[in-house]
Amino acid sequence: MLTPDEVLVVGRIVSVHGVKGWVKVYSYTDPIENIFDYQPWYLFDDGAWREVKLGGRRRQGKGLVAGLDGYDDREQARRELVGREIAVPRSQLPESGDDEYYWRDLIGLRVKLDDGRDLGRVHSLMETGANDVLVVRGDGDSLDRQERLLPWTPGQVVRDVDLDAGELRVDWDPEF
Template sequence: MIGRITSVFGVKGWLKVFSYTDPKEGILNYPDWTLDLDGKRIPAKLEEGRRQGQGIVVRLKGINDRDLARTYCGAEVRVSTAELPPLPDGEYYWFQLEGLDVFTVDDECLGKVHHLMETGSNDVLVVQATAGSIDQRERLIPYLPGEVVQSVDLAAKQMVVDWDPEF
């Protein structure tokens, strides 16, 4: 997921989009979208878009009035992972980290990465307990590769962290 349609903008079918890309305008680099709305996947084509204040506004092909645009509010914006540019070794897209099992350096299971949060200083892993974890606590673990995050193994779907389970 690279964004979410939040509301309509104007009367000609434009939509406000909350972009998860960095920079926010990065969402405009992907012309072929899939909108995930109420369990339905709807193909969409980005016609044009621009920065508007703190957010992004877009016009999608075939949507040219406010009432039709309103029906897309709340849709998650997705693109094919094949369209994403490759990252340097040791860097990951958030979606790649979500779902990884998290273990301490002492091989204690803390749970599974549910999602990540962006904070001012660093990203934070939200790790939720699983049936195999040492307890049923949710943990917020800073995503600091080389410091807290010791290794990421996408093939094994595991991450090792140097983290005290008491936190």
């Protein structure tokens, strides 16, 4: 049985498709079809991650649809699959390269200025047209409890990432 630390959620089953038990899949991967590269899938069910196998998959318009082994009825798929998150073992993901990070690795890091002052923790990241943005939330150990949006620009705003120390160093005006 997989623990929550061993899986990474990569998508969600959002509705049924057709009459043969297929489902519409919302993928968090980029490009969205990459979700099909990770096999097997795990669905959270009755307090545990349960393995499921893909019986079929395809792009459908702007989205994705999939058939899962053992589900060949629309109503059964609606009852048992819709709303479930899709996860894969973290071990299936390729190693990140030098100076490359998975978003999941950045979430929770302490964000500190070059002079050591603490801005808080990385709460999440947002994708924008120009660059990704770190959402940093202040807490009881930081300068204040302010939420800040910092551009993910390594070598400019982001000076250093130390995953072992759980810290990210930035060049940023805390008044901004």
